[in-house]
Structures are given as structure tokens and as C-alpha cells.
Amino acid sequence: MESQTPPDPQGADRPRVIRRHGVVTRVWHWVNAVAVLILLGSGLGISNAHPRLYWGRYGANFDPAWATLPRFPRWLTIPANYNLAISRRWHLLFALVLGFGLLAYMIGGLVTRHFQRDLRIRGRELRPTALWADLKQHLAFRFHDPRDPRAYNLFQKLSYVLVLFVALPLAILTGIALSPGMNAAWPWVLEILGGRQSARSIHFITASVLALFTIVHLVLVILAGAGNEVRSMITGRWRVPE
Amino acid sequence: MIPELIRRRAILTGGAGLLLAGCDKIIQQPTARKILFAGEDMQKGLQRALMDRGALAPEYRRDQMSPVFRTNGTRDPGTPEYRALVENRFQDWRLKVGGLVGTPLSLSLRQIGEFPARRQITRHDCVEGWSAIGEWTGPMLGNVLKAANISDRARYVVFTCADLYGGQPYYESLDLIDAFHPQTILAWGMNGRMLDVGHGAPLRLRVERQLGYKHAKYLMRIDAVDSLSNIGLGKGGYWEDHVDYDWYAGI
Structure with missing residues (x-):
């Protein structure tokens, strides 16, 4: 598209294209996107088998549930028609993709210094005035600092850090806690989570946070210009907004 | 826009x-x-690599038990044969242990009670997501298999039950790692009483590192085999054969 733009007589004001995302981030992003969508869809299918959530070590029909979930409709579940065995097959295969993918990305992000360089949050960024300024920029749909357009804004950093270092690891840890085999191998996982039914509840809450993140992420990608943003996550090349 | x-x-x-x-x-x-x-x-x-062969499932205290341990699967086999067994309090019931064993056994409930019993308070996790904690009493399956002189050629143990699914007895299977695990027991007691009909009387399997559908109830036969291919449709269990459940139910 850019090649078709008529040459500018002054030679200035050309759209500036920079390298935005490294290859480690791009590969992991798409592998993880597929894994998260499949895990959410198959997870909702599994939830339909027993849509009650409990706190503590045990919990079944005669025990008090803190939440009774709705029956998730066929357009949200994998497979569309209720089939616990097949939902579990999808979930347990892509759980491995998510877990080992995250592990590889964690190593890659540290080795390439992507985390240290791009996700580090400094104390002064968390001052109320700084937070307020970032919020005002968001409400005006300005997502990039014109002086340093490549940098993530504060809310971006906070949400990426929350997802990468809290929500995804917690989803994996609570998932491991649901396995009776892993309970024998690593009993401490159950201990720190307060029992299997608590782990199951936290697993669902964490998945809800990841689903919410995914929706907000998609909305912001659209607002920031879907074509440019999606291309930058495929080729790495990103056009700096005017 | x-x-x-x-x-x-x-x-x-x-x-x-x-x-x-x-x-x-x-x-x-x-x-x-x-x-x-x-x-x-x-x-x-992965799980087998991360866990010791004998790693134990968590055990609980009495005050951590479920107030009500719900029944699931078959609540009563309901066949004339089973009803007759219930009527004379399982005096005519026998557990047959056969297949690849040196000494086939036919054990009465009294004879099973003569094996040293293990008592364990463990958590039962249904594939659907719920959990219940109960106390189980019975001999280690491994000791019963040793008493039958299980052959070196055996690789799996197949359980055949009194309850019918689609007209056929329910069946399940384990490999020898789980069959000889110390918490894998043939439970005749539950929560301090004899096992009731709803929970699988007179004898059921407990295999504490796997999900509920592996814990076959209403046991009638145990057979040592070298392959699962001739059992049912070849996947080692009723649910595995008919609705694609995992044979390895450790997660």
C-alpha cells in the first residue's frame, strides 16, 4: 500500500515504518493466541459438565456452591455440541502448548532483554498524576508517546505484566492442581491454593480475566488501527501514527 | 469511521x-x-516422569471429609443376579481373579477381609469437576495379585463389574504401575461402614491418582492380561471405548 502512495514532492512526511516486535514475541503471540482461544472454548465446554464452583478441598452437589455458572452456548464451546471427552482432549493438549510456550517465551524475553527493556515499570510511572495523564491519553484514543512511539504506554505495560507474570502462570498452576496425578507428584501446589475446589474456582476466575484481557486487547487493536497493528505482529514492521 | x-x-x-x-x-x-x-x-x-512410582495421593483428616459423599454412575445394578447377591448379603458373591496368573482365585468377602486392610481418607475427583472426600478400607490390589501369582507376562489388570452399560458389564483397566501402587485398594468399607449399594457394594476399586471413572464399582472379576486389544473395543474401558475418555485419567 505504501508503495502506491504518490511520491511526496518535499520528500518529507513519508509514513515512518519501524521494527516494532521481535521474532520471539511474534511467534509466541500467535501460538499463544490460538492456545488461549482453544483453552477458553474447551474450558467452557468442560464447565458445562458441572457448572458449580466451590471453595475448599471438596465440593459436589450437596455442598454449598459460591457460584452457579450459566450453561455456555454452543457458539462459545469446543466442540459446539456438548462432549466432555473431546473438550478435555482439546484442553489438555493445548494446556501443554500454553505452558511450554510461556516457558519458552519467558526464557526468550529475558535473554533478548525484551522484558527488561520494554516492560519495566518505574516507580514514578505509578504516581497518581502519571496514571491520570495516561488515562486521559487513552480516552482521547492516543496510545503512543510521540517522542518515543515504540514504547508501550503505562496501561499497556501494566496489563502485559499482569497477564504474563500473574494471570497465565496462575491459570497453569491452578490447572496443574486439578490433576490427581500431579497432586501426588507435587502436593505443595494444592497446599498453596487451599484445596482442589478452590483451585478450580481460581482457575475459572483467572480464565475470566484472560478472556476479558483478550476482548479489551482486540478492541484496542481495532481502535489503534487493526491493519497496522496486526501487520506489526506478523512482519514486525509498524507504521508510526501521524 | x-x-x-x-x-x-x-x-x-x-x-x-x-x-x-x-x-x-x-x-x-x-x-x-x-x-x-x-x-x-x-x-x-510427563506425569510419570515427574512423579515417583509410589508417590502418594494426598490423604485427609476425618474432619476434612465430605458431609455427603454423592453417588455417581450406576447407583444400583438392578439385575436379578445382583439383587439375589444383595438379598443374602453377598454370601454367594465371589471375586474371580484370573487371566495371566499362576493361581486363579475365587474369593469370598470374608476371605478378602482376611488380607491386611489399608484405611485411607482420600479425595474422589469426578471427570465432570466435583470432588468428595471419603474414607476407604480394603486390601491392596497388589497383595491380591501376588496371592494369585500374577505372571511376568501380565502388563494390565482388567476389572469386570456387575453393573451393565448398554447391556454389557462395565469394565476398566490399569497398568501395573497403578495396580501395585500402595493406595490402589479393593475397598469393602467406606466411612467406617460396609460399602453400600450406591457406592459399589460389595467391593470397588480405589485408584487414587486417577479420576472417578477408573474406580470400578460392583467388582466381579479381575483379569491379568498382556494387552488391552481384546478387551471391549480395545481402549481398555467402557467410557474409553464408547465416548473417547482418556485411558490415562491422571488429569
Whole structure:
């Protein structure tokens, strides 16, 4: 598209294209996107088998549930028609993709210094005035600092850090806690989570946070210009907004 | 601006929707299905690598037990044969232990009670997601298999039950790692009483590192075999054969 733009007589004001995302981030992003969508869809299918959530070590029909979930409709579940065995097959295969993918990305992000360089949050960024300024920029749909357009804004950093270092690891840890085999191998996982039914509840809450993140992420990608943003996550090349 | 946004949104969310719908399409391909079903072997391999052969499932205190331990699966086999067994309090019931064993056994409930019993308060996890904690009493399966002189050629143990599914007795199987695990017991007692009909009287399997459907109730036969291919449809259990449940139910 850019090649078709008529040459500018002054030679200035050309759209500036920079390298935005490294290859480690791009590969992991798409592998993880597929894994998260499949895990959410198959997870909702599994939830339909027993849509009650409990706190503590045990919990079944005669025990008090803190939440009774709705029956998730066929357009949200994998497979569309209720089939616990097949939902579990999808979930347990892509759980491995998510877990080992995250592990590889964690190593890659540290080795390439992507985390240290791009996700580090400094104390002064968390001052109320700084937070307020970032919020005002968001409400005006300005997502990039014109002086340093490549940098993530504060809310971006906070949400990426929350997802990468809290929500995804917690989803994996609570998932491991649901396995009776892993309970024998690593009993401490159950201990720190307060029992299997608590782990199951936290697993669902964490998945809800990841689903919410995914929706907000998609909305912001659209607002920031879907074509440019999606291309930058495929080729790495990103056009700096005017 | 707005129609453009709607169009872009349709592409993005449509992409996610297509992925979900595509999942159903793709597993109709035999290769994709094979990859999907290979997840079970990966989970089994990983779990077995991470846990000691004898690693114990968590055990609980009495005050941590479920007030009501719900029944599930068959609540009463209801066949004339089973009803007759209940009527004379299982005096005519015998557990047959056969297949690849040196000494086939036919054990009465009294004889099973003569084996040293293990008592354990453990958590039962249904594949559907609920859990219940109860106390189980009975001999270690491994001791019964040793009493029958299980052959070196045996690789699996198959359980045949008194309850019928689709007209056929329920069946399940374990490999020898789980069969000889110290918490794998043949329970005749539950919560301080004799096992009741709802929970699998007179004898049921407990295999504490796996999900509920592996814990066969209403046991009638135990057979040592070298392969599962001649059992049912070849996948080692009723649910495995008929609705694609994992044979390895450690997760």
C-alpha cells in the first residue's frame, strides 16, 4: 500500500515504518493466541459438565456452591455440541502448548532483554498524576508517546505484566492442581491454593480475566488501527501514527 | 469511521469464531484426531516422569471429609443376579481373579477381609469437576495379585463389574504401575461402614491418582492380561471405548 502512495514532492512526511516486535514475541503471540482461544472454548465446554464452583478441598452437589455458572452456548464451546471427552482432549493438549510456550517465551524475553527493556515499570510511572495523564491519553484514543512511539504506554505495560507474570502462570498452576496425578507428584501446589475446589474456582476466575484481557486487547487493536497493528505482529514492521 | 470499525471488528471476532468452528471440522481428519488424542500420552509421559512410582495421593483428616459423599454412575445394578447377591448379603458373591496368573482365585468377602486392610481418607475427583472426600478400607490390589501369582507376562489388570452399560458389564483397566501402587485398594468399607449399594457394594476399586471413572464399582472379576486389544473395543474401558475418555485419567 505504501508503495502506491504518490511520491511526496518535499520528500518529507513519508509514513515512518519501524521494527516494532521481535521474532520471539511474534511467534509466541500467535501460538499463544490460538492456545488461549482453544483453552477458553474447551474450558467452557468442560464447565458445562458441572457448572458449580466451590471453595475448599471438596465440593459436589450437596455442598454449598459460591457460584452457579450459566450453561455456555454452543457458539462459545469446543466442540459446539456438548462432549466432555473431546473438550478435555482439546484442553489438555493445548494446556501443554500454553505452558511450554510461556516457558519458552519467558526464557526468550529475558535473554533478548525484551522484558527488561520494554516492560519495566518505574516507580514514578505509578504516581497518581502519571496514571491520570495516561488515562486521559487513552480516552482521547492516543496510545503512543510521540517522542518515543515504540514504547508501550503505562496501561499497556501494566496489563502485559499482569497477564504474563500473574494471570497465565496462575491459570497453569491452578490447572496443574486439578490433576490427581500431579497432586501426588507435587502436593505443595494444592497446599498453596487451599484445596482442589478452590483451585478450580481460581482457575475459572483467572480464565475470566484472560478472556476479558483478550476482548479489551482486540478492541484496542481495532481502535489503534487493526491493519497496522496486526501487520506489526506478523512482519514486525509498524507504521508510526501521524 | 464507525462502519469501518464494525467491519474490522467483524474480521477479528469472526476470526476467533472461525477458529472455534474450525476445531470441530479439523478433528474429523484422522491425522488431526490422532494429534489431538496424542495429548493423553504426552500428559501420561510427563506425569510419570515427574512423579515417583509410589508417590502418594494426598490423604485427609476425618474432619476434612465430605458431609455427603454423592453417588455417581450406576447407583444400583438392578439385575436379578445382583439383587439375589444383595438379598443374602453377598454370601454367594465371589471375586474371580484370573487371566495371566499362576493361581486363579475365587474369593469370598470374608476371605478378602482376611488380607491386611489399608484405611485411607482420600479425595474422589469426578471427570465432570466435583470432588468428595471419603474414607476407604480394603486390601491392596497388589497383595491380591501376588496371592494369585500374577505372571511376568501380565502388563494390565482388567476389572469386570456387575453393573451393565448398554447391556454389557462395565469394565476398566490399569497398568501395573497403578495396580501395585500402595493406595490402589479393593475397598469393602467406606466411612467406617460396609460399602453400600450406591457406592459399589460389595467391593470397588480405589485408584487414587486417577479420576472417578477408573474406580470400578460392583467388582466381579479381575483379569491379568498382556494387552488391552481384546478387551471391549480395545481402549481398555467402557467410557474409553464408547465416548473417547482418556485411558490415562491422571488429569
